[in-house]
Amino acid sequence: MSVSEDVILKVRDLNAYYGAAHILHGINLELSRGEAAVLIGRNGAGKSTTLKSIMGLVRPAAGEVIFEGDKINGLAPYQIARMGLGYVPEDRRVFATLTVSENLEVGRHERPGMKAEWTPDRLFELFPNLAEMRERTANQMSGGEQQMLAISRTLMGNPSVLLLDEPSEGLAPVIVESMAMALRTLVDTGLSILLCEQNLAFAAAICTRAYVIETGQIRHEGTMNELLDRADLRKAYLAV
Amino acid sequence: MDFAFFILQFLNGLASASSLFIAACGLSIIFGVTRIVNFAHGSFYMLGAYFAVTLAPRLMESINPFLGFWGGILAAAMIVGLLGVLMEMLLLRRIYHVPELFQLLATFGVVLIVQDLVVLIWGPEDILGPRAPGLKGAVNILDQRFPEYELFLVAAGPLILGAIWLLFRKTRFGVLVRAATEDREMTDALGINQKLLFTGVLFLGASLAGLAGALQIPKEPANGFMDINMIAEAFVVTVIGGMGSVPGAFLAALLIGELQAFGILLFAKSTLVLAFLAMAVVLILRPQGLLGKPAVNTEHSEFASSIPLRPWPRWLVLAWLGAIVVFACLPFVVDSFTLKLAIEVMVFALFAMSLNLLIGLGGVISFGHAAWFGVGAYAAGLLAVHSHSPMLLALAAAPLAAGVAAALVGAFIARLSGVYLAMLTLAAAQLIYAIAFQWTGLTGGDDGLVGAWPDAWAKSRVVYFYLTLALAGGAVFALRHIAYAPFGYVLRAGRDGPARAEAIGINVAAARWVAFTIAGMAAGLAGGLYTFSKGSIDPTVLSIPTSVDVLAMTLLGGVHTVLGPVFGAAALHLLQDFAMPITDHWRLILGGGIIAMVLAFPEGLVGKLRSWFMPAEETP
Ligand SMILES: Nc1ncnc2c1ncn2[C@@H]1O[C@H](COP(=O)(O)OP(=O)(O)OP(=O)(O)O)[C@@H](O)[C@H]1O
Numbered sequence: 055m056s057v058s059e060d061v062i063l064k065v066r067d068l069n070a071y072y073g074a075a076h077i078l079h080g081i082n083l084e085l086s087r088g089e090a091a092v093l094i095g096r097n098g099a100g101k102s103t104t105l106k107s108i109m110g111l112v113r114p115a116a117g118e119v120i121f122e123g124d125k126i127n128g129l130a131p132y133q134i135a136r137m138g139l140g141y142v143p144e145d146r147r148v149f150a151t152l153t154v155s156e157n158l159e160v161g162r163h164e165r166p167g168m169k170a171e172w173t174p175d176r177l178f179e180l181f182p183n184l185a186e187m188r189e190r191t192a193n194q195m196s197g198g199e200q201q202m203l204a205i206s207r208t209l210m211g212n213p214s215v216l217l218l219d220e221p222s223e224g225l226a227p228v229i230v231e232s233m234a235m236a237l238r239t240l241v242d243t244g245l246s247i248l249l250c251e252q253n254l255a256f257a258a259a260i261c262t263r264a265y266v267i268e269t270g271q272i273r274h275e276g277t278m279n280e281l282l283d284r285a286d287l288r289k290a291y292l293a294v
Numbered sequence: 295m296d297f298a299f300f301i302l303q304f305l306n307g308l309a310s311a312s313s314l315f316i317a318a319c320g321l322s323i324i325f326g327v328t329r330i331v332n333f334a335h336g337s338f339y340m341l342g343a344y345f346a347v348t349l350a351p352r353l354m355e356s357i358n359p360f361l362g363f364w365g366g367i368l369a370a371a372m373i374v375g376l377l378g379v380l381m382e383m384l385l386l387r388r389i390y391h392v393p394e395l396f397q398l399l400a401t402f403g404v405v406l407i408v409q410d411l412v413v414l415i416w417g418p419e420d421i422l423g424p425r426a427p428g429l430k431g432a433v434n435i436l437d438q439r440f441p442e443y444e445l446f447l448v449a450a451g452p453l454i455l456g457a458i459w460l461l462f463r464k465t466r467f468g469v470l471v472r473a474a475t476e477d478r479e480m481t482d483a484l485g486i487n488q489k490l491l492f493t494g495v496l497f498l499g500a501s502l503a504g505l506a507g508a509l510q511i512p513k514e515p516a517n518g519f520m521d522i523n524m525i526a527e528a529f530v531v532t533v534i535g536g537m538g539s540v541p542g543a544f545l546a547a548l549l550i551g552e553l554q555a556f557g558i559l560l561f562a563k564s565t566l567v568l569a570f571l572a573m574a575v576v577l578i579l580r581p582q583g584l585l586g587k588p589a590v591n592t593e594h595s596e597f598a599s600s601i602p603l604r605p606w607p608r609w610l611v612l613a614w615l616g617a618i619v620v621f622a623c624l625p626f627v628v629d630s631f632t633l634k635l636a637i638e639v640m641v642f643a644l645f646a647m648s649l650n651l652l653i654g655l656g657g658v659i660s661f662g663h664a665a666w667f668g669v670g671a672y673a674a675g676l677l678a679v680h681s682h683s684p685m686l687l688a689l690a691a692a693p694l695a696a697g698v699a700a701a702l703v704g705a706f707i708a709r710l711s712g713v714y715l716a717m718l719t720l721a722a723a724q725l726i727y728a729i730a731f732q733w734t735g736l737t738g739g740d741d742g743l744v745g746a747w748p749d750a751w752a753k754s755r756v757v758y759f760y761l762t763l764a765l766a767g768g769a770v771f772a773l774r775h776i777a778y779a780p781f782g783y784v785l786r787a788g789r790d791g792p793a794r795a796e797a798i799g800i801n802v803a804a805a806r807w808v809a810f811t812i813a814g815m816a817a818g819l820a821g822g823l824y825t826f827s828k829g830s831i832d833p834t835v836l837s838i839p840t841s842v843d844v845l846a847m848t849l850l851g852g853v854h855t856v857l858g859p860v861f862g863a864a865a866l867h868l869l870q871d872f873a874m875p876i877t878d879h880w881r882l883i884l885g886g887g888i889i890a891m892v893l894a895f896p897e898g899l900v901g902k903l904r905s906w907f908m909p910a911e912e913t914p
């Protein structure tokens with residue numbers, strides 16, 4: 055089996071509702087092991103809903119989510135997380151009154167038979183900013199620091215796939231840049247990433263594949279370079 | 295008052311603050327993580343006392359007095375903790391996703407069941423406990439005697455606070471509890487098994503309640519009133535401190551403890567009133583409590599209904615007309631006893647309808663609706679007994695008095711929502727209850743008012759039946775009319791999406807206030823009719839169980855139906871009347887029934903029937 059055929063996460067014909075509102079209309083996507091792909095689209099396109107459906111936070115009405123060959127839809131979020139799907143939500147949702155160390159402790163989970171073991175010290179190497187504020191509570195941190203904490207907290211569960219929801223949102227350009235470098239490092243160590251973004255440049259710095267989503271449907275899929283080359287696609291489905 | 299006396303009174307306040315804190319902090323922790331307001335917390339407390347008076351004396355005899363006593367206290371706390379685990383696994387786990395009103399009711403069902411079980415196991419008599427070995431004496435403080443055990447309690451509160459602080463800072467379990475109190479869903483997404491966490495939290499919270507009850511035994515005998523007495527105060531402490539905040543509960547307990555210690559010098563019997571007044575003031579100034587976080591505004595009310603109100607089909611109109619005609623013929627076919635029952639059913643039907651205006655249409659959870667029923671009942675009773683006014687005048691005064699009272703209270707609480715609103719309506723009801731109970735000169739206190747009979751022309755039960763049919767029936771249909779009128783749409787818009795409703799120019803708080811007043815008037819009319827049907831009233835018409843009865847009736851009928859509560863009232867009242875004389879365990883049955891109802895069909899009886907006979911259009 056060649057590497058490119060080694061699909062770690064597969065979403066088939068996913069349909070999701072909020073109450074009576076039909077949000078996702080049959081999403082299909084695949085993520086290969088070690089690959090970083092972006093799910094890109096405008097506000098309200100359904101990016102977050104897709105990630106939440108994968109995590110079991112939204113119950114999909116139809117369709118399948120297959121992770122490492124196992125069907126996971128229907129499982130509780132905590133079970134999905136323990137299988138190795140790490141989720142970083144869009145509004146970060148760090149525990150505001152908990153310290154950095156305590157936030158990391160909440161995410162800690164050792165997966166049986168896994169090699170890469172994340173520890174707070176290793177995470178502080180990845181995000182040196184955090185190292186100086188171990189005992190600071192999250193509500194006393196800047197947005198960028200909170201985002202780093204949110205990612206670190208999820209990594210403490212030693213996931214093999216990271217679902218990242220708009221990590222660049224609302225961050226200063228230099229922070230976005232260092233964030234992209236850190237994520238690139240993670241991909242280089244073998245982590246698979248499914249990123250939701252509106253920021254094309256940021257996505258391009260990390261991802262090699264792109265799925266374009268609009269009104270709950272995948273409108274285009276291809277390589278990142280193809281998307282960068284095709285102004286028509288960007289004009290039709292992305293802001294500017 | 296001299297200085298020494300002041301100090302002693304202050305120490306007394308600290309001692310009761312400690313007891314209050316230990317009792318209440320578990321409630322706050324449980325709410326913080328599970329978001330369930332656990333009425334059964336008072337039952338845990340009572341059980342702690344009963345287990346302690348059972349275990350401690352035996353252990354003191356078989357081991358030694360010191361170890362036996364404290365071992366008994368701790369064992370009682372642990373057993374109660376395990377009962378909390380049992381309740382989490384059997385009940386709470388099934389109701390985390392139902393609306394909070396149903397959760398409140400389900401845990402109140404547990405209260406009823408435990409009350410009967412305690413009588414079954416320990417008998418109806420109070421049970422005296424042993425005194426604490428080594429702490430039986432008193433110490434001299436500024437030449438005044440102060441009991442050693444009280445001094446121990448003064449220290450126990452801060453010790454427990456410290457222990458909880460350590461647990462929350464230094465253990466993984468504690469960190470998870472704090473994280474889940476902030477954002478439960480996020481902990482789930484990070485791989486934390488919610489069930490295990492909740493089970494652990496219930497153990498912690500229940501064992502703290504059990505400990506508080508057990509620590510009470512040298513001071514008061516274990517008795518069957520400990521649960522309700524404690525839960526009212528624990529609610530106050532939790533709400534003042536901020537739901538979910540342990541340090542907040544500590545501050546609030548200090549406030550209430552001292553308020554009561556010194557308040558008792560000013561107005562001897564008014565300590566409960568003071569506590570509830572303090573809660574009302576804090577909630578008005580700081581709705582989230584002293585150290586609580588503002589509630590996250592959920593755009594969709596938990597009672598938001600996707601079911602539109604549809605005009606009745608013709609057959610339903612005909613069925614109603616037929617039913618009314620048949621009902622109106624009752625006096626010709628049934629005996630006087632059954633007629634009395636029919637009158638009461640009408641009274642409760644109106645009472646339940648009035649509550650459903652708030653809950654079903656307005657999305658306003660009132661947990662103290664008995665207050666308005668009681669104010670109406672007392673207004674009518676006082677006029678009839680003290681000033682011998684004509685019955686019709688007294689009946690007219692009932693809705694007026696209740697409406698004015700509801701409007702006053704409503705003005706303060708209409709802008710609140712969720713559990714806070716529920717707690718504040720409960721507080722208002724308890725306040726009015728305390729007044730009726732303690733103002734013996736006017737209300738006759740515990741004995742109530744007797745001799746409020748209908749005027750001569752309405753003495754016959756048949757006449758009173760038709761009078762009730764006309765008044766209660768008329769009011770029921772007036773309430774139904776409101777549901778379909780523009781005001782009903784305004785209320786429902788406020789219920790389904792307060793922010794959206796505000797955006798299109800609806801003043802949600804004002805609409806709720808009007809609804810509160812109308813519901814109060816209707817309940818007051820029901821109360822007035824009740825007074826003359828009974829001839830007497832006492833404070834139980836104002837009590838928490840009455841509020842729970844009417845809630846159960848409303849829910850049994852179904853909150854998303856317009857006339858469902860009428861059936862709920864009939865069903866529950868008839869069942870009550872039928873079951874009470876033949877069983878000593880009515881509370882066991884009612885409690886079990888309420889729980890079964892919440893678990894089996896949260897949409898209510900009529901809601902269930904409707905979904906069979908009038909299926910809604912396909913929704914995904
Ligand atoms: N809790 C909810 N209830 C009802 N509708 C919702 C809810 N959350 C999102 N929606 C709707 O679902 C659609 C998709 O939302 P989603 O959050 O998935 O979009 P998104 O692509 O992540 O957008 P953004 O870039 O703004 O984060 C939107 O139209 C949104 O209004």
Ligand SMILES: [Mg+2]
Nearest residue numbers: 101102103144
């Ligand atoms: Mg989003």
